[in-house]
Amino acid sequence: MLFNSADYVLFLPLVLLVYIVLRRAGLRAQNAWLLVASYTFYGWWDWRFLGLLFGTTLNDYLVGLGLERTHRQSHRHALILLSIGVNLGVLGFFKYYNFFVTSFIEAFAGIGVHLEAPTLKVILPVGISFYTFQALTYTIAVYRREMRAVRDPIGFFAYVAFFPQLVAGPIERARHLLPQFFVPRVIEPEAFAGGLRQMLWGFFCKLVVADNCATVVNSIFAHQGTLPGSLALLGCVLFAFQIYADFSGYSHIALGTARLFGFELMQNFATPYFSQSHPEFWRRWHISLSSWFRDYVYIPLGGNRTSRPRQAFNLLVTFTLSGLWHGANWTFIVWGVLNGLYVIPRVFIGEPLAPAANSRNFLVRVPTVAFRVLFTFALTVLAWIFFRSPTIGGAWTVIQEIASRSLFISPVGLLRSMGLLTTVAYAMLAIAFLLAMEWWQRDKKYALELGDRAALLTWPACTLVFVLTLFFRYTGASLDFIYFQF
Amino acid sequence: MSTPDITSVEMTRSFSWVRLISRSVIGVLLFVAANVYTYETSGFFQKEHDYTRQVDAIATHRDVRIIFSGDSHFAVPLNDYLNDNTAAPGYSIAAGGDSLRESFAKVRRVLETTPGIDTLILTADPHMFGKGRLESSNRSFADRYYIEAWDASGLQQNLWSAILQQVPLFNEDFLQYFRKDLGALLSRTRTHARGAGDPLAWSRLTDQQRLASAVETGRGDHAGVGDVQTPFVWYQRILDVAREHHVRVIGVRFPVNAGYSAQAPADKVATIDSFLLQHGVSQIIDLRDALTDPRDFEDEDHVNEQGGALVVKMLEQKLQRHIY
Numbered sequence: 001m002l003f004n005s006a007d008y009v010l011f012l013p014l015v016l017l018v019y020i021v022l023r024r025a026g027l028r029a030q031n032a033w034l035l036v037a038s039y040t041f042y043g044w045w046d047w048r049f050l051g052l053l054f055g056t057t058l059n060d061y062l063v064g065l066g067l068e069r070t071h072r073q074s075h076r077h078a079l080i081l082l083s084i085g086v087n088l089g090v091l092g093f094f095k096y097y098n099f100f101v102t103s104f105i106e107a108f109a110g111i112g113v114h115l116e117a118p119t120l121k122v123i124l125p126v127g128i129s130f131y132t133f134q135a136l137t138y139t140i141a142v143y144r145r146e147m148r149a150v151r152d153p154i155g156f157f158a159y160v161a162f163f164p165q166l167v168a169g170p171i172e173r174a175r176h177l178l179p180q181f182f183v184p185r186v187i188e189p190e191a192f193a194g195g196l197r198q199m200l201w202g203f204f205c206k207l208v209v210a211d212n213c214a215t216v217v218n219s220i221f222a223h224q225g226t227l228p229g230s231l232a233l234l235g236c237v238l239f240a241f242q243i244y245a246d247f248s249g250y251s252h253i254a255l256g257t258a259r260l261f262g263f264e265l266m267q268n269f270a271t272p273y274f275s276q277s278h279p280e281f282w283r284r285w286h287i288s289l290s291s292w293f294r295d296y297v298y299i300p301l302g303g304n305r306t307s308r309p310r311q312a313f314n315l316l317v318t319f320t321l322s323g324l325w326h327g328a329n330w331t332f333i334v335w336g337v338l339n340g341l342y343v344i345p346r347v348f349i350g351e352p353l354a355p356a357a358n359s360r361n362f363l364v365r366v367p368t369v370a371f372r373v374l375f376t377f378a379l380t381v382l383a384w385i386f387f388r389s390p391t392i393g394g395a396w397t398v399i400q401e402i403a404s405r406s407l408f409i410s411p412v413g414l415l416r417s418m419g420l421l422t423t424v425a426y427a428m429l430a431i432a433f434l435l436a437m438e439w440w441q442r443d444k445k446y447a448l449e450l451g452d453r454a455a456l457l458t459w460p461a462c463t464l465v466f467v468l469t470l471f472f473r474y475t476g477a478s479l480d481f482i483y484f485q486f
Numbered sequence: 487m488s489t490p491d492i493t494s495v496e497m498t499r500s501f502s503w504v505r506l507i508s509r510s511v512i513g514v515l516l517f518v519a520a521n522v523y524t525y526e527t528s529g530f531f532q533k534e535h536d537y538t539r540q541v542d543a544i545a546t547h548r549d550v551r552i553i554f555s556g557d558s559h560f561a562v563p564l565n566d567y568l569n570d571n572t573a574a575p576g577y578s579i580a581a582g583g584d585s586l587r588e589s590f591a592k593v594r595r596v597l598e599t600t601p602g603i604d605t606l607i608l609t610a611d612p613h614m615f616g617k618g619r620l621e622s623s624n625r626s627f628a629d630r631y632y633i634e635a636w637d638a639s640g641l642q643q644n645l646w647s648a649i650l651q652q653v654p655l656f657n658e659d660f661l662q663y664f665r666k667d668l669g670a671l672l673s674r675t676r677t678h679a680r681g682a683g684d685p686l687a688w689s690r691l692t693d694q695q696r697l698a699s700a701v702e703t704g705r706g707d708h709a710g711v712g713d714v715q716t717p718f719v720w721y722q723r724i725l726d727v728a729r730e731h732h733v734r735v736i737g738v739r740f741p742v743n744a745g746y747s748a749q750a751p752a753d754k755v756a757t758i759d760s761f762l763l764q765h766g767v768s769q770i771i772d773l774r775d776a777l778t779d780p781r782d783f784e785d786e787d788h789v790n791e792q793g794g795a796l797v798v799k800m801l802e803q804k805l806q807r808h809i810y
Contacts, residue, residue: 006647189503422669459509472665475658 001044003253004206011041015163016260020187031158031181034261038161042127045167049125052090057160059086060135061153067142068149076143083139087132094124099328127167129325133292135160138174140296147175155181164257168250170268170288177265185262190451195259197448197462202252204469209245209434211474212427213238216420221388225397229407231414232398234424239388240381241431244273247286252446267445271438273380276357276372278342281380289325293318311347316340331386331395338383426472433468517655524654530663531654537581537627540565541592544577544600551575552809553596555589555724556609557619558582559740562784563794568810576607576798576809585622586614586720587640591631593724597731606728607801608721610737610770612750615717615758617710626651626659689780697745700786704742704749707787712754718761725766736805737762737770740797741777743786771804773797 001007015037022029043050063083067076108115138159141147150156159178165171220227220235227235251268258265268288275281282290294303301314316337323336356368382399389395401407415421437447448465450458525531544550552575554560554568560580568578579592589608597603613619622628629648632640641648651657688696728735759770777783782793789797795810802809 006643006650009650010646189506193506422665426665470655471661473661475661475665 001041031155035158038163041163045126057157060139061156063139064142064149080143087136091132096328130169130171133171141174164254170266171292180263187262191259195256198252198256198446201446201448202249204465205245205249207473209430210242213242215423217242224394228409229401229404230409231411232401236381236385240384271442275376279346293322308347312344315343335383335386342379521654530660534627541579547572547577549575550577552605554578554580554607555593556580557584562788567791567794574810583623585619586717588622588624588628590720590724591628594727595631606733606735607738608735610739612711612755613707615711626657688783688785700743700745703786704746708749712757735767737767739772739774741773741789746786747774
């Protein structure tokens with residue numbers, strides 16, 4: 001089920017109503033209801049994969065109990081390997097099997113050896129990358145003795161399948177989210193209202209910004225190689241905002257929904273396009289995944305407590321794996337490597353412009369900050385080209401278009417002939433509004449977190465965003481959230 | 487296990503459920519008021535009023551035996567001419583922009599609510615089988631007939647989604663209309679139909695101008711004719727519902743400019759004809775070349791009311807019965 005579907009408009013109030021009624025029946029009843037609702041939410045897409053979700057969850061639940069009971073290190077080691085093996089094995093099979101097989105065949109074909117191996121028509125279960133990573137945080141935490149194993153299966157199954165964040169995160173840590181299933185959840189009116197506002201902001205991001213951008217981006221990328229550089233560049237910049245608004249929009253709806261039920265999920269985005277460097281960008285973008293890779297890959301590899309060359313290597317490995325996590329395609333790997341390469345220089349040279357960016361002199365500080373933000377954004381857009389293109393060759397074509405003289409051709413006439421001019425105008429205005437709101441509220445978790453602003457601002461701001469969402473949302477076939485495919 | 491602070495709140499000022507609920511109620515009331523205002527004042531919903539009123543008004547025509555269903559090729563000449571005569575045995579439920587999906591919804595509705603109808607004159611125009619008629623601007627107008635029939639087969643998603651679309655401010659077609667209107671307002675380039683207000687504007691053009699315009703429009707309208715299955719499926723459904731009500735179906739093509747009709751590939755037209763006759767259309771009356779005087783036309787593919795009267799007379803002769 002999609003958050004931006006009519007079904008969800010019916011589903012959410014119904015689930016919430018029963019959840020509130022069940023308060024008197026106790027925590028277990030509420031958890032059981034959340035479990036039923038979450039499995040319904042997931043099964044709405046394809047009920048056949050409920051078995052996979054159930055199976056991997058059961059495996060992690062039993063591994064957790066096993067880790068709790070045994071003190072022999074060799075047994076504990078075997079159990080954690082079993083959990084990692086099953087989770088990554090399932091992920092690997094459904095997501096990467098065909099990719100590795102075809103890459104293997106192509107690699108051998110390159111040296112003249114022609115192999116044949118079967119490829120399978122595998123459907124990627126939605127959200128598999130998210131819930132397997134989340135489940136792993138539990139078994140690893142129990143293995144590291146950072147938390148006790150959970151005995152109540154209903155609470156544990158509800159934690160893995162919790163519908164607001166099941167299919168596209170945030171990838172929660174067991175230590176943060178799981179305990180919330182075992183304490184009475186108090187739904188405060190302020191938190192409830194905040195949840196509604198956060199959902200509203202999420203819907204604005206998705207329906208107005210992301211979906212309007214998507215219409216233009218899809219048309220432009222469908223004509224790769226035939227358009228002037230100016231239009232290619234426009235498509236790339238709009239994609240940068242599309243993917244941000246799409247994914248952060250999803251996260252806001254997820255966080256807002258969770259708050260309605262008395263849960264607090266971790267923040268997933270913190271105005272990343274205002275970042276002044278790439279390390280900062282990665283502290284603000286898809287925080288739950290970045291921190292997952294930091295905690296479970298980068299730090300175990302040695303993290304910052306190693307030599308600088310080793311740190312650089314660790315970063316490159318981490319970012320490459322992060323790229324691979326996004327999808328079974330070389331374009332994602334190049335995207336990951338590029339981001340690793342953006343971050344590595346900081347290991348050796350630090351932040352040379354940081355003093356100027358923190359200067360008390362306005363005339364020094366503002367241009368420096370503006371330059372750093374724009375430079376970081378430009379590099380990010382360059383990497384997004386690989387992320388968006390179906391092939392590396394396609395990405396390279398787009399880069400060549402942008403680097404050509406046609407960059408200086410006005411795109412207005414072409415956009416008009418493609419019937420996209422009005423949509424581009426709406427998308428640009430929506431982006432401007434998004435950035436203005438985020439700049440205004442840059443110290444907050446989301447743009448409509450208006451608690452300590454004047455009370456008079458809250459309702460007009462929410463009404464404005466609601467009206468903009470109603471009148472300027474994309475109209476057409478419902479567009480999936482981009483991160484569903486990962 | 488450490489217990490997270492899940493009761494943390496983002497605001498410090500006092501805030502109660504009563505306050506939240508009372509404000510929500512005010513918000514909902516304002517939203518309802520905005521919907522009512524939009525429904526009553528928007529040109530889009532005015533169109534919807536007219537659309538449904540036309541179907542409902544068949545009840546005031548007691549002697550109706552023949553109904554016409556199609557798009558603007560039928561609606562432009564017939565809707566005023568035929569429907570204003572409450573004693574006429576013929577009645578048009580055609581509407582500009584209708585695809586066969588909308589025709590099916592209305593035909594079913596009318597046949598189920600109006601006794602005595604024995605003949606359905608249904609468009610057999612080739613362009614109705616083209617790719618351009620897969621989606622209609624009247625989509626959401628016809629949705630209400632599917633909702634009332636509790637039939638999701640004609641809906642884009644599901645019944646619940648269609649019900650939600652009936653809320654004016656959630657209606658996507660209204661939104662497109664609104665955005666188009668806003669764009670026109672901002673660019674001050676409100677478009678006017680050719681010769682709006684001048685019934686003889688088409689006849690004032692030269693033959694060459696008429697031909698050029700007809701060819702261009704014909705090419706666009708006939709793109710992909712016969713290449714997609716959907717229109718055939720809808721046609722079949724209309725024939726099925728007519729059969730259920732023992733209604734005879736006659737396929738008719740109204741007069742158009744020769745340059746326009748020439749753009750419909752002959753082999754595709756033959757395929758369409760063969761399909762219609764095989765599946766229950768008792769007769770196809772092709773009047774595309776029946777009128778040649780430009781004064782009988784509003785444009786390249788629409789006869790005007792005067793031309794419509796002539797067409798009705800021709801049909802009366804062919805069918806040997808009164809329509810007007």
